[in-house]
Amino acid sequence: MASQDPAGNRAALIRRLLALLRPLAAAGLALLAVLAPPGQVQAQGAACRIAVLGDSLTAAYGLSVNEGFPARLQAALQASGRDCQVIDAGVSGDTSAGGLARVDWVLADRPSHLIVELGANDALRALPTDQLERNLDAIIEKASAAGVPVFLAGMLAPPNLGAAYGNSFRQVYQDVAERHDIPLYPFFLDGVAGDHTLNLPDGIHPTAAGIEIIVERIMPAIGQWLDKVS
Secondary structure (H helix, E strand, O other), rough: OOOOOHHHHHHHHHHHHHHHHHHHHHHHHHHHHHHHOOHHHHHHHOEEEEEEEEEOOOOOOOOOOHOHHHHHHHHHHOOOOOOOEEEEEEOOOOOHHHHHHHHHHEEEOOOOEEEOOOOOHHHHHHOOOOHHHHHHHHHHHHHOOOOOEEEEOOOOOOHHHHHHHHHHHHHHHHHHHHEEEEEEOOOOOOOOOOHHEOOOOOOOOOHHHHHHHHHHHHHHHHHHHHHHHH
């Protein structure tokens, strides 16, 4: 008869216990996901992952990826002591309708926060402002349903479209922000628009230096937002 090994027996017993506990642990996590309020499971211990749902202004158009708005915002946040990843979800040429069509995909990546920067291409195409408003409303509603707080970056219409269109366009962002009780940064291109030294030759898209100014100016508002919703 072989002699018994107490250490070996203990190791075998531990392995059997672990095998029994694994299904129970998985069931517990599944139950937590069902019972917890929307967004609570994601929030517990989740990293700061900010998705930027935007157009070419946030998609590093004409620049390297490292010079674009998401990369520079991430660098600024980390320099300020915030351990945040900023995800580039910008697509050049996107209107607010394009952003709405993509928002489910963006939210499926489980960001902890969402910055919405859309509308410039709506204005360039002189699309109806009520359409812009409906699309922004729908994007924010989807994010809210997923438990993801939203920061809205506003845009202004080109002056050549007339005062009536410009006023209506600007009012959309104010109304949407108030209706959903979310922060609004009134003009994403503040300090950069119209300055040929801070824009590419097309006069529309910021240079790397222009992006730095945008990040510098928007950072205080984003910091306040993160403090409020975290």
